[in-house]
Amino acid sequence: MTLLLVGDIGGTKTLLRLVETTADRPPKTWKPDKLYEALYSSADFPDLVPMVRQFLDGARTELGRELEPTKACFAIAGPVIGTESKLTNLGWTLSVERLEADLGIPSITLINDFAAVGYGILGLSEDDLHTLQAGEALEDAPIATIGAGTGLGEGFLIRHHEGDRVYASEGGHADFSPRSPVEFELQQYLRDRHHLPRVSVERVVSGQGIVSIYQFLCDRAASATGTAIGDRDLPAAEISKAALDGSHPLCQQSLQIFVDAYGAEAGNLALKLLPYGGLYLAGGIAAKILPLIEKDDRFLNAFHDKGRMSPLLQKVPIHVVLNPQVGLIGAAICAAQLD
Numbered sequence: 001m002t003l004l005l006v007g008d009i010g011g012t013k014t015l016l017r018l019v020e021t022t023a024d025r026p027p028k029t030w031k032p033d034k035l036y037e038a039l040y041s042s043a044d045f046p047d048l049v050p051m052v053r054q055f056l057d058g059a060r061t062e063l064g065r066e067l068e069p070t071k072a073c074f075a076i077a078g079p080v081i082g083t084e085s086k087l088t089n090l091g092w093t094l095s096v097e098r099l100e101a102d103l104g105i106p107s108i109t110l111i112n113d114f115a116a117v118g119y120g121i122l123g124l125s126e127d128d129l130h131t132l133q134a135g136e137a138l139e140d141a142p143i144a145t146i147g148a149g150t151g152l153g154e155g156f157l158i159r160h161h162e163g164d165r166v167y168a169s170e171g172g173h174a175d176f177s178p179r180s181p182v183e184f185e186l187q188q189y190l191r192d193r194h195h196l197p198r199v200s201v202e203r204v205v206s207g208q209g210i211v212s213i214y215q216f217l218c219d220r221a222a223s224a225t226g227t228a229i230g231d232r233d234l235p236a237a238e239i240s241k242a243a244l245d246g247s248h249p250l251c252q253q254s255l256q257i258f259v260d261a262y263g264a265e266a267g268n269l270a271l272k273l274l275p276y277g278g279l280y281l282a283g284g285i286a287a288k289i290l291p292l293i294e295k296d297d298r299f300l301n302a303f304h305d306k307g308r309m310s311p312l313l314q315k316v317p318i319h320v321v322l323n324p325q326v327g328l329i330g331a332a333i334c335a336a337q338l339d
Protein backbone atom coordinates (compact mmCIF):
# COMPACT_ATOMS: atom_id res chain seq x y z
CA MET A 1 0.00 0.00 0.00
CA THR A 2 1.38 3.43 -0.97
CA LEU A 3 0.23 6.56 0.84
CA LEU A 4 0.03 9.70 -1.28
CA LEU A 5 -0.29 13.29 -0.09
CA VAL A 6 -1.87 15.65 -2.61
CA GLY A 7 -2.74 19.31 -2.51
CA ASP A 8 -4.45 22.02 -4.52
CA ILE A 9 -2.82 25.28 -3.44
CA GLY A 10 -4.70 28.42 -4.38
CA GLY A 11 -4.12 32.06 -3.49
CA THR A 12 -7.14 31.86 -1.19
CA LYS A 13 -7.60 28.28 -0.10
CA THR A 14 -5.58 25.07 0.01
CA LEU A 15 -7.14 21.63 -0.03
CA LEU A 16 -4.94 18.76 1.20
CA ARG A 17 -5.85 15.10 0.85
CA LEU A 18 -4.38 11.70 1.74
CA VAL A 19 -4.98 8.91 -0.76
CA GLU A 20 -4.04 5.24 -0.54
CA THR A 21 -3.23 3.07 -3.52
CA THR A 22 -2.46 -0.62 -3.66
CA ALA A 23 -0.77 -0.51 -7.05
CA ASP A 24 2.70 1.01 -7.41
CA ARG A 25 1.50 2.75 -10.55
CA PRO A 26 -2.27 2.74 -10.81
CA PRO A 27 -3.87 3.15 -14.24
CA LYS A 28 -3.87 6.70 -15.60
CA THR A 29 -7.63 6.74 -15.57
CA TRP A 30 -7.67 5.97 -11.84
CA LYS A 31 -10.16 7.91 -9.68
CA PRO A 32 -8.73 7.85 -6.15
CA ASP A 33 -10.82 7.55 -2.98
CA LYS A 34 -9.89 9.96 -0.23
CA LEU A 35 -8.62 8.71 3.12
CA TYR A 36 -8.53 12.09 4.84
CA GLU A 37 -8.99 15.66 3.67
CA ALA A 38 -8.85 19.19 5.07
CA LEU A 39 -9.34 22.71 3.72
CA TYR A 40 -7.18 25.59 4.90
CA SER A 41 -7.08 29.30 4.37
CA SER A 42 -3.68 29.66 2.66
CA ALA A 43 -2.86 33.05 4.18
CA ASP A 44 -3.15 31.62 7.74
CA PHE A 45 0.24 29.90 7.24
CA PRO A 46 3.67 31.41 6.55
CA ASP A 47 4.63 28.39 4.43
CA LEU A 48 3.32 25.03 3.21
CA VAL A 49 5.42 23.00 5.70
CA PRO A 50 3.56 23.99 8.91
CA MET A 51 0.25 23.50 7.10
CA VAL A 52 1.18 19.96 6.05
CA ARG A 53 2.44 19.15 9.57
CA GLN A 54 -0.84 20.34 11.08
CA PHE A 55 -2.74 18.34 8.44
CA LEU A 56 -0.82 15.11 9.14
CA ASP A 57 -1.26 15.53 12.93
CA GLY A 58 -5.00 15.95 12.37
CA ALA A 59 -5.10 12.86 10.13
CA ARG A 60 -3.20 10.73 12.67
CA THR A 61 -5.60 11.75 15.45
CA GLU A 62 -8.69 11.17 13.30
CA LEU A 63 -7.59 7.86 11.81
CA GLY A 64 -5.78 6.64 14.94
CA ARG A 65 -2.68 5.35 13.19
CA GLU A 66 0.79 6.33 11.98
CA LEU A 67 0.70 7.95 8.54
CA GLU A 68 3.83 8.43 6.48
CA PRO A 69 3.19 9.44 2.88
CA THR A 70 5.98 8.41 0.51
CA LYS A 71 4.91 10.47 -2.52
CA ALA A 72 3.36 13.92 -2.78
CA CYS A 73 2.14 16.23 -5.53
CA PHE A 74 1.11 19.84 -4.98
CA ALA A 75 -0.82 21.68 -7.70
CA ILE A 76 -0.12 25.39 -7.58
CA ALA A 77 -2.09 28.34 -8.97
CA GLY A 78 1.00 29.96 -10.48
CA PRO A 79 4.02 29.17 -12.61
CA VAL A 80 6.27 26.27 -11.62
CA ILE A 81 9.79 26.59 -12.96
CA GLY A 82 11.79 23.39 -12.74
CA THR A 83 11.41 22.27 -9.14
CA GLU A 84 10.44 25.66 -7.71
CA SER A 85 7.43 27.90 -7.46
CA LYS A 86 6.81 31.33 -5.97
CA LEU A 87 3.29 32.12 -4.84
CA THR A 88 3.45 35.88 -5.06
CA ASN A 89 0.07 36.51 -3.37
CA LEU A 90 1.15 34.47 -0.35
CA GLY A 91 4.86 35.22 -0.22
CA TRP A 92 5.60 31.47 -0.22
CA THR A 93 8.65 30.15 -2.07
CA LEU A 94 8.43 26.39 -2.50
CA SER A 95 11.16 24.05 -3.68
CA VAL A 96 10.96 20.29 -4.04
CA GLU A 97 14.33 19.76 -2.31
CA ARG A 98 13.36 21.79 0.76
CA LEU A 99 9.90 20.24 1.03
CA GLU A 100 11.31 16.71 0.77
CA ALA A 101 13.87 17.48 3.50
CA ASP A 102 11.49 19.34 5.85
CA LEU A 103 8.54 16.97 5.46
CA GLY A 104 10.55 13.74 5.26
CA ILE A 105 8.63 12.65 2.15
CA PRO A 106 11.06 10.97 -0.28
CA SER A 107 9.38 11.92 -3.55
CA ILE A 108 7.58 15.25 -4.08
CA THR A 109 6.61 17.15 -7.20
CA LEU A 110 5.16 20.62 -7.79
CA ILE A 111 2.93 21.15 -10.81
CA ASN A 112 0.85 24.03 -12.14
CA ASP A 113 -2.86 23.76 -11.28
CA PHE A 114 -3.79 23.47 -14.95
CA ALA A 115 -1.32 20.66 -15.44
CA ALA A 116 -3.20 18.98 -12.56
CA VAL A 117 -6.48 19.52 -14.42
CA GLY A 118 -4.84 17.86 -17.45
CA TYR A 119 -3.99 14.74 -15.42
CA GLY A 120 -7.36 14.89 -13.68
CA ILE A 121 -9.58 14.74 -16.75
CA LEU A 122 -8.16 11.28 -17.49
CA GLY A 123 -9.60 10.13 -14.16
CA LEU A 124 -13.11 11.50 -14.73
CA SER A 125 -16.18 9.40 -15.44
CA GLU A 126 -19.17 10.27 -17.62
CA ASP A 127 -21.10 11.64 -14.61
CA ASP A 128 -18.37 14.22 -14.09
CA LEU A 129 -18.89 15.74 -17.53
CA HIS A 130 -21.58 17.59 -19.45
CA THR A 131 -21.10 17.50 -23.22
CA LEU A 132 -21.72 20.74 -25.10
CA GLN A 133 -20.69 19.44 -28.50
CA ALA A 134 -20.16 15.76 -29.34
CA GLY A 135 -17.87 16.57 -32.28
CA GLU A 136 -15.85 13.78 -33.86
CA ALA A 137 -13.33 12.54 -31.29
CA LEU A 138 -9.93 11.32 -32.47
CA GLU A 139 -8.13 9.12 -29.97
CA ASP A 140 -4.55 10.28 -30.50
CA ALA A 141 -5.27 13.98 -31.01
CA PRO A 142 -4.34 16.64 -28.42
CA ILE A 143 -6.70 17.44 -25.55
CA ALA A 144 -7.14 21.08 -24.48
CA THR A 145 -8.17 22.45 -21.09
CA ILE A 146 -9.46 25.92 -20.31
CA GLY A 147 -11.04 27.18 -17.12
CA ALA A 148 -12.23 30.48 -15.73
CA GLY A 149 -12.05 30.74 -11.93
CA THR A 150 -10.05 33.28 -9.94
CA GLY A 151 -7.96 33.59 -13.11
CA LEU A 152 -8.11 31.95 -16.54
CA GLY A 153 -6.16 28.69 -16.85
CA GLU A 154 -5.27 27.03 -20.16
CA GLY A 155 -3.31 23.86 -20.84
CA PHE A 156 -3.07 20.80 -23.04
CA LEU A 157 -2.36 17.12 -23.05
CA ILE A 158 -0.62 15.03 -25.69
CA ARG A 159 -1.48 11.34 -25.70
CA HIS A 160 1.49 9.09 -26.31
CA HIS A 161 1.98 5.33 -26.15
CA GLU A 162 4.89 5.84 -23.74
CA GLY A 163 2.75 7.95 -21.42
CA ASP A 164 0.59 11.04 -21.67
CA ARG A 165 2.35 14.41 -21.55
CA VAL A 166 0.55 17.18 -19.72
CA TYR A 167 1.47 20.84 -20.21
CA ALA A 168 0.38 24.04 -18.50
CA SER A 169 0.48 27.40 -20.26
CA GLU A 170 -0.01 31.05 -19.40
CA GLY A 171 -2.62 31.44 -22.16
CA GLY A 172 -4.93 33.40 -19.86
CA HIS A 173 -2.43 36.26 -20.10
CA ALA A 174 -2.64 36.46 -23.90
CA ASP A 175 -4.39 39.53 -25.29
CA PHE A 176 -8.17 39.97 -25.05
CA SER A 177 -9.44 40.26 -28.58
CA PRO A 178 -12.76 42.15 -28.86
CA ARG A 179 -15.21 41.09 -31.60
CA SER A 180 -18.13 43.50 -31.25
CA PRO A 181 -18.60 47.26 -30.63
CA VAL A 182 -19.51 46.67 -26.97
CA GLU A 183 -16.42 44.49 -26.49
CA PHE A 184 -14.21 47.21 -28.03
CA GLU A 185 -15.75 49.66 -25.55
CA LEU A 186 -15.09 47.20 -22.72
CA GLN A 187 -11.46 46.84 -23.75
CA GLN A 188 -10.99 50.64 -23.76
CA TYR A 189 -12.77 50.91 -20.39
CA LEU A 190 -10.43 48.33 -18.82
CA ARG A 191 -7.34 50.01 -20.30
CA ASP A 192 -8.39 53.39 -18.90
CA ARG A 193 -9.55 52.10 -15.55
CA HIS A 194 -6.46 50.04 -14.77
CA HIS A 195 -3.99 52.31 -16.68
CA LEU A 196 -3.01 49.37 -18.86
CA PRO A 197 -1.22 49.43 -22.21
CA ARG A 198 -2.99 46.13 -23.07
CA VAL A 199 -5.80 43.99 -21.69
CA SER A 200 -5.30 40.27 -21.11
CA VAL A 201 -8.14 37.85 -21.72
CA GLU A 202 -8.09 36.90 -18.03
CA ARG A 203 -9.31 40.43 -17.19
CA VAL A 204 -12.58 39.50 -18.92
CA VAL A 205 -12.84 35.69 -18.69
CA SER A 206 -12.57 35.11 -14.91
CA GLY A 207 -14.57 35.79 -11.74
CA GLN A 208 -13.05 39.27 -11.54
CA GLY A 209 -13.86 39.62 -15.25
CA ILE A 210 -17.58 39.13 -14.53
CA VAL A 211 -17.38 41.90 -11.91
CA SER A 212 -15.50 44.20 -14.33
CA ILE A 213 -17.97 43.63 -17.18
CA TYR A 214 -20.87 44.38 -14.85
CA GLN A 215 -19.24 47.59 -13.57
CA PHE A 216 -18.49 48.63 -17.14
CA LEU A 217 -22.17 48.21 -18.06
CA CYS A 218 -23.28 50.09 -14.92
CA ASP A 219 -20.91 53.01 -15.65
CA ARG A 220 -21.92 53.03 -19.32
CA ALA A 221 -25.64 53.11 -18.43
CA ALA A 222 -25.00 55.82 -15.82
CA SER A 223 -23.21 58.07 -18.29
CA ALA A 224 -25.95 57.51 -20.92
CA THR A 225 -28.79 58.36 -18.51
CA GLY A 226 -27.00 60.73 -16.14
CA THR A 227 -28.24 58.57 -13.23
CA ALA A 228 -26.01 56.35 -11.10
CA ILE A 229 -26.95 52.66 -11.08
CA GLY A 230 -27.51 51.16 -7.61
CA ASP A 231 -25.74 47.92 -6.58
CA ARG A 232 -22.62 48.66 -8.63
CA ASP A 233 -20.45 46.56 -6.28
CA LEU A 234 -21.78 43.04 -6.62
CA PRO A 235 -19.61 39.88 -6.40
CA ALA A 236 -19.44 37.54 -9.42
CA ALA A 237 -21.66 34.92 -7.75
CA GLU A 238 -24.49 37.43 -7.25
CA ILE A 239 -24.18 38.82 -10.77
CA SER A 240 -24.46 35.32 -12.22
CA LYS A 241 -27.34 34.42 -9.87
CA ALA A 242 -29.30 37.48 -11.04
CA ALA A 243 -28.47 36.59 -14.65
CA LEU A 244 -29.66 33.01 -14.13
CA ASP A 245 -32.98 34.01 -12.56
CA GLY A 246 -33.46 36.84 -15.06
CA SER A 247 -34.02 39.42 -12.32
CA HIS A 248 -31.51 42.08 -13.46
CA PRO A 249 -31.00 43.07 -17.14
CA LEU A 250 -27.45 44.42 -16.63
CA CYS A 251 -26.43 41.16 -14.92
CA GLN A 252 -27.95 39.21 -17.81
CA GLN A 253 -26.03 41.32 -20.33
CA SER A 254 -22.82 40.93 -18.27
CA LEU A 255 -23.04 37.17 -18.43
CA GLN A 256 -23.82 37.28 -22.15
CA ILE A 257 -20.62 39.26 -22.75
CA PHE A 258 -18.72 36.88 -20.44
CA VAL A 259 -20.00 33.74 -22.20
CA ASP A 260 -19.24 35.27 -25.64
CA ALA A 261 -15.67 36.09 -24.60
CA TYR A 262 -15.22 32.64 -22.99
CA GLY A 263 -16.46 30.86 -26.13
CA ALA A 264 -14.29 33.03 -28.40
CA GLU A 265 -11.16 32.37 -26.30
CA ALA A 266 -11.90 28.63 -26.20
CA GLY A 267 -12.16 28.85 -30.00
CA ASN A 268 -8.78 30.61 -30.17
CA LEU A 269 -7.22 27.84 -28.09
CA ALA A 270 -8.87 25.22 -30.31
CA LEU A 271 -7.55 26.88 -33.48
CA LYS A 272 -4.01 26.69 -32.10
CA LEU A 273 -4.16 23.07 -30.89
CA LEU A 274 -6.92 21.41 -32.98
CA PRO A 275 -7.86 19.39 -29.89
CA TYR A 276 -9.87 16.61 -31.49
CA GLY A 277 -9.15 14.57 -28.35
CA GLY A 278 -11.54 16.98 -26.61
CA LEU A 279 -11.69 20.48 -25.17
CA TYR A 280 -12.57 20.50 -21.47
CA LEU A 281 -14.00 23.50 -19.63
CA ALA A 282 -12.76 23.27 -16.05
CA GLY A 283 -12.50 26.12 -13.49
CA GLY A 284 -15.16 26.88 -10.92
CA ILE A 285 -17.43 29.08 -13.03
CA ALA A 286 -18.56 27.07 -16.11
CA ALA A 287 -20.45 24.38 -14.17
CA LYS A 288 -22.20 27.07 -12.08
CA ILE A 289 -23.53 28.98 -15.09
CA LEU A 290 -24.27 26.04 -17.41
CA PRO A 291 -27.78 27.23 -18.43
CA LEU A 292 -26.27 30.56 -19.58
CA ILE A 293 -23.52 28.78 -21.51
CA GLU A 294 -26.13 26.69 -23.31
CA LYS A 295 -28.82 29.36 -23.74
CA ASP A 296 -29.27 30.10 -27.47
CA ASP A 297 -26.01 28.15 -28.07
CA ARG A 298 -24.22 31.28 -26.95
CA PHE A 299 -20.88 29.67 -26.04
CA LEU A 300 -20.83 27.44 -29.13
CA ASN A 301 -21.73 30.29 -31.50
CA ALA A 302 -18.77 32.32 -30.23
CA PHE A 303 -16.56 29.21 -30.32
CA HIS A 304 -17.44 28.49 -33.95
CA ASP A 305 -17.18 32.10 -35.11
CA LYS A 306 -13.80 31.72 -36.83
CA GLY A 307 -14.59 32.43 -40.48
CA ARG A 308 -13.51 29.72 -42.90
CA MET A 309 -12.17 27.61 -40.03
CA SER A 310 -15.60 27.23 -38.42
CA PRO A 311 -16.25 23.72 -39.88
CA LEU A 312 -13.02 22.47 -38.26
CA LEU A 313 -14.20 23.65 -34.86
CA GLN A 314 -17.59 21.93 -35.21
CA LYS A 315 -15.69 18.64 -34.96
CA VAL A 316 -14.02 19.39 -31.60
CA PRO A 317 -15.68 17.48 -28.74
CA ILE A 318 -16.43 19.98 -25.94
CA HIS A 319 -17.18 18.96 -22.35
CA VAL A 320 -17.85 20.97 -19.20
CA VAL A 321 -16.16 19.44 -16.14
CA LEU A 322 -18.77 19.21 -13.38
CA ASN A 323 -16.44 17.73 -10.75
CA PRO A 324 -14.71 20.57 -8.82
CA GLN A 325 -12.13 18.08 -7.50
CA VAL A 326 -10.56 17.50 -10.92
CA GLY A 327 -7.29 19.23 -9.87
CA LEU A 328 -6.90 17.04 -6.78
CA ILE A 329 -7.72 13.90 -8.76
CA GLY A 330 -4.99 14.98 -11.21
CA ALA A 331 -2.50 15.65 -8.42
CA ALA A 332 -3.13 12.13 -7.09
CA ILE A 333 -2.66 10.58 -10.55
CA CYS A 334 0.57 12.56 -10.92
CA ALA A 335 1.82 11.60 -7.43
CA ALA A 336 1.10 7.92 -8.08
CA GLN A 337 3.32 8.03 -11.17
CA LEU A 338 6.35 9.36 -9.25
CA ASP A 339 9.32 7.02 -8.81
Ligand SMILES: Nc1ncnc2c1ncn2[C@@H]1O[C@H](COP(=O)(O)OP(=O)(O)OP(=O)(O)O)[C@@H](O)[C@H]1O
Binding pocket: 009, 010, 011, 012, 013, 077, 148, 149, 150, 151, 206, 207, 208, 210, 235, 236, 237, 238, 240, 241, 283, 284, 285, 288, 289
Ligand atom coordinates in the same frame (compact mmCIF):
# COMPACT_ATOMS: atom_id res chain seq x y z
N1 LIG B 1 -21.80 31.22 -8.96
C1 LIG B 1 -20.77 31.89 -9.48
N2 LIG B 1 -20.88 32.49 -10.68
C2 LIG B 1 -19.84 33.17 -11.21
N3 LIG B 1 -18.65 33.32 -10.61
C3 LIG B 1 -18.49 32.75 -9.42
C4 LIG B 1 -19.53 32.01 -8.78
N4 LIG B 1 -19.06 31.55 -7.60
C5 LIG B 1 -17.78 31.98 -7.49
N5 LIG B 1 -17.43 32.71 -8.58
C6 LIG B 1 -16.14 33.34 -8.85
O1 LIG B 1 -15.23 32.31 -9.23
C7 LIG B 1 -13.92 32.64 -8.78
C8 LIG B 1 -13.34 31.42 -8.01
O2 LIG B 1 -13.19 30.40 -8.92
P1 LIG B 1 -12.83 28.90 -8.49
O3 LIG B 1 -13.92 28.38 -7.60
O4 LIG B 1 -12.50 28.16 -9.72
O5 LIG B 1 -11.60 29.12 -7.55
P2 LIG B 1 -10.08 28.89 -7.87
O6 LIG B 1 -9.66 29.66 -9.06
O7 LIG B 1 -9.80 27.43 -7.83
O8 LIG B 1 -9.54 29.60 -6.57
P3 LIG B 1 -8.08 29.55 -6.00
O9 LIG B 1 -7.27 30.44 -6.90
O10 LIG B 1 -8.19 30.08 -4.60
O11 LIG B 1 -7.70 28.09 -6.07
C9 LIG B 1 -14.02 33.87 -7.93
O12 LIG B 1 -13.64 34.98 -8.71
C10 LIG B 1 -15.52 33.96 -7.62
O13 LIG B 1 -15.93 35.30 -7.47
